[in-house]
Amino acid sequence: MSLFTILDQNRNVQALKNTMKNEKVASAYLFYGNEGSGKETVALEYAAMLNCETDSLEACGQCPSCKQMNNLEHENLQLVYPLKITNKKEGVKDPFSQVSNDQIGEIQEEIQKKAQNTYYKIDLTDAKSIPITFIRYIKKNIFLSSQSNGWKVVVIFDAHLMTHPAANAFLKILEEPPRRSVFILTTSKYSELLPTIKSRCQQLFFPPLKNEVISEAINGDQLSQNESNLIVNLAGGSYSDALWLLDQDIGKLKKQTIEILRTIARWDKKAVYNYVKEIAKIYKGDPRYFHQLIRSIGFWFRDAAFLKSGNTEEELIHADQSEEIKNFVENYSGFQPNKVNKTLQNCIDLLERNVYINLVLLETFFKIRKYAFKRKTK
Ligand SMILES: [Zn+2]
Structure with missing residues (x-):
């Protein structure tokens, strides 16, 4: 007791x-x-x-x-x-x-x-x-x-x-x-x-708490398997973060994750600049949410690496996006997940040191493009 x-x-x-x-x-x-x-x-x-x-x-x-x-x-x-x-x-x-x-x-x-x-x-x-x-x-x-x-x-x-x-x-x-x-x-x-x-x-x-423990603790809430899975992983052993995430619009977070990746993949300069401004606004308004958005992107690439090494779709954190992730792995087989992760971590570190946000984001997007969205030239 x-x-x-x-x-x-x-x-x-x-x-x-x-x-x-x-x-x-x-x-x-x-x-x-x-x-x-x-x-x-x-x-x-x-x-x-x-x-x-x-x-x-x-x-x-x-x-x-x-x-x-x-x-x-x-x-x-x-x-x-x-x-x-x-x-x-x-x-x-x-x-x-x-x-x-x-x-x-x-x-x-x-x-x-x-x-x-x-x-x-x-x-x-x-x-x-x-x-x-x-x-x-x-x-x-x-x-x-x-x-x-x-x-x-x-x-x-x-x-x-x-x-x-x-x-x-x-x-x-x-x-x-x-x-x-x-x-x-x-x-x-x-x-x-x-x-x-x-x-x-x-x-x-x-x-840190184990994922199973957090998963069980948030189980009572009306969540889809997909949402619950993402929340547990984003929480990273913190039940406080899981509680905070339960109050957020997880559907929106997922949507933004995909939007960012699509913007980077297309690399239309004007669209990229506009998007950087938008994401900077998110950071200024709610750094905690921004942080989770970056983590969500990290999990997307982790999923891609996971699929590439022969794991099944059920084990993906963004399991609902398995088709898109599969397409990505086929089209950009040379992507470098470790470098992408390092880029994302670096982005968080720089922002904590109050470096000019738009510049950091632009650089981060640019590097993700370089490490993830370059097709192999034959
Ligand atoms: Zn008592």
Whole structure:
């Protein structure tokens, strides 16, 4: 039994139960690994387990403490996440007085979504870092005596986004952690955390979820086999991404994948330039969607390579486009899937570094044409 639905990660859950059984609860944990693999969910579950009013090692789901945890509204639970600071005045003590009213509203909505499904990723507009005021605020709260017994649990989402001063302030807390308190840091970017923080935390690795696990979890939704197959593959081990994809128009994503490839194959210059502008707009409006579109193109070529090496059509990710993929393999047998993949990856890397988008896209299209759509000259 668990309070929240947890996909896989039994080893980590068991390890945390053992800390309670052996009375070896650490003052700081670092949960790291693939995005959407359940780090945040297991952190919240641990908070519920530690505070459940029954004697068992599990969160019963029935007691008052579990019920409050279920709504993420427990006096012993503090969540920390990146914010967009608009008021930078010195001496401010409360991070929520530094953000706009709009963001306060957005925070409430996002936390509600998180409570409904703990795999939901809190994503506030333009929030890029965890400010020092947030850490100071938490410190003040955690040293205040609380009404309930239990354990105070602070979960820091995307801990690698703590600013340098915030990370240092956090280290100071860890030097003398208040009793019966637990800090859980979660991150999918392990290398971006300060080594001094890592070394002070007990670390648990969360591997990506298996495709079968994600497939089963989204099975209840009204999806065609084709759509479900694409979502599971695009999610790449992240249930959070799968949930996000469920809200997207997958039919449209598939259509755009084909449109891009057709535009590149024909290479009518004017049409290509216009299309680059259109795709740039998609990127600016919704980078996450753009990212998945690029991945979808990557899977299309992966399918082509798959067919070429003699695999059956049923195993294709874009199985509904098997005719087109077959035609492509026949007409362009010299295509170079590895180079195409590298080109797509390079495109994503460059855009993350804020290189001029239209230029990157044009170059990407040009290279795909070179590596995939050149007929062999005899
Ligand atoms: Zn309980």
